[in-house]
Amino acid sequence: MEFLQPATWEEALEARAASRDAVPIAGGTDVMVGINFGRLRPALLLDLTRVPELQQWGTDDGAVRLGAGVPYARVITELGDRLPGLAMAARTIGSPQIRNRGTVGGNLATASPAGDAHPALLAAGAEVEVASVRGTRRIPVADFYRGVKRSALADDELVAAVRIPPRTGPQQYSKIGTRNAMVIAVAAFGLALHPDRRAVGTGIGSAAPTPRRAPAAEEFLAGELDGLWESRAELPPATAARFGELVAGAAAPIDDVRGTARYRVHALSVMARRTLTWAWADYRKGDPACA
Amino acid sequence: MAEVELRVNGTSSRVQLDPRVSLLDALRERLRLTGTKKGCDQGACGACTVLVDGERILACLALAVQYGGREITTVEGLGRPGRLHPLQEAFIRFDGFQCGFCTSGQICSAVGMLAEHRAGVPSVVTPRLAATATPLSEAEIRERMSGNLCRCGAYDGIVDAIQHVAGVDDRAATAEPAADR
Numbered sequence: 001m002e003f004l005q006p007a008t009w010e011e012a013l014e015a016r017a018a019s020r021d022a023v024p025i026a027g028g029t030d031v032m033v034g035i036n037f038g039r040l041r042p043a044l045l046l047d048l049t050r051v052p053e054l055q056q057w058g059t060d061d062g063a064v065r066l067g068a069g070v071p072y073a074r075v076i077t078e079l080g081d082r083l084p085g086l087a088m089a090a091r092t093i094g095s096p097q098i099r100n101r102g103t104v105g106g107n108l109a110t111a112s113p114a115g116d117a118h119p120a121l122l123a124a125g126a127e128v129e130v131a132s133v134r135g136t137r138r139i140p141v142a143d144f145y146r147g148v149k150r151s152a153l154a155d156d157e158l159v160a161a162v163r164i165p166p167r168t169g170p171q172q173y174s175k176i177g178t179r180n181a182m183v184i185a186v187a188a189f190g191l192a193l194h195p196d197r198r199a200v201g202t203g204i205g206s207a208a209p210t211p212r213r214a215p216a217a218e219e220f221l222a223g224e225l226d227g228l229w230e231s232r233a234e235l236p237p238a239t240a241a242r243f244g245e246l247v248a249g250a251a252a253p254i255d256d257v258r259g260t261a262r263y264r265v266h267a268l269s270v271m272a273r274r275t276l277t278w279a280w281a282d283y284r285k286g287d288p289a290c291a
Numbered sequence: 292m293a294e295v296e297l298r299v300n301g302t303s304s305r306v307q308l309d310p311r312v313s314l315l316d317a318l319r320e321r322l323r324l325t326g327t328k329k330g331c332d333q334g335a336c337g338a339c340t341v342l343v344d345g346e347r348i349l350a351c352l353a354l355a356v357q358y359g360g361r362e363i364t365t366v367e368g369l370g371r372p373g374r375l376h377p378l379q380e381a382f383i384r385f386d387g388f389q390c391g392f393c394t395s396g397q398i399c400s401a402v403g404m405l406a407e408h409r410a411g412v413p414s415v416v417t418p419r420l421a422a423t424a425t426p427l428s429e430a431e432i433r434e435r436m437s438g439n440l441c442r443c444g445a446y447d448g449i450v451d452a453i454q455h456v457a458g459v460d461d462r463a464a465t466a467e468p469a470a471d472r
Contacts, residue, residue, distance in 0.1 A: 003310030032352040095438025181437030
């Protein structure tokens, strides 16, 4: 087996193009489990941790451009004010040791329906920036997930960054698991209120073959909030309950070792109702920084 | 085969290994530093926690070849018999272990955790608007140490040991200005 440790992004893309079955590795929190248990025997391991561009974030064109190799710990400490939903999701990931290494880029490339970052990225309306020797392209995150652990990433491409619009309103994230640390989500939900464009963003995790939005719930809530954005009046409980039902209706879960489909649907309706209640309360208070 | 320079506890060693070898296996099988334990080998138990450039990571989820030239600290580098690290002493004093298998991971994790807390890193139980300078309460310690399992259930002793060391640190930090006054 070969090991390559490119020092530049160009070298990394060339190595990716030259070896389509190479396995890229960054934080190692997913790839190493496969290697340790003999499930993954890559011909080439491509270590991306020495590529400086991937370890940086900045602002570009109004969005936060988060390099694929920035670990969750830095999302929490450095971006909690701009990306509260993603920072909240990051705080629930694995354990502190995992958060010091695991990356949003790795979460995207793995494309697990249970990946914790996905609901927050969907709710915020993120775009995935992927690159190859052929060039760079941006994919709306909702179009990035193509199936269980399958993504729109071509076999010569690497995730370069994810571009996330900074918050314009409250964001929330909720996740169900058997304990706080080191669980794979039974179900998760991300919510972003976008008062600037009078819109609502949602993201469902662990309750369909891919992470997905709940478009009917987004449309319903945006309609109900018409007028309330200005008045900041109380949200009728029936509205929050209906929002929860519509989010649950967008899921397509299965029964598995972590939970039943029925439980997941119920949990989603509760998480959607609660996160909306929290987010709206923040909005009414003038929306202080959430994370 | 690949060659990597591993800098562990201040000593550099050149090691030839298969690139698939984890940092954990390299430490234990190649450098014979067996203080770092292999519990689950899949990132769930924390027994293999080591420090890399002061940051706590799981050695089972790291490729040894990814860590060439980085400063790695294992439990062997924290203290030695007769001159224990304050956390090692506190774990003994407060019964922070029974069988001891998770202990080196707990102690390395606690060293990293205290540094994170000093740097103002919030946890999931930190109040939303107080991302910095929250005291290290029992709830904070339990959450911040949630990556380390103890099957003997010595958690109460572990929390007491860490709280003791954190308290000593806090007193040391506040003692100087008090003396100046």
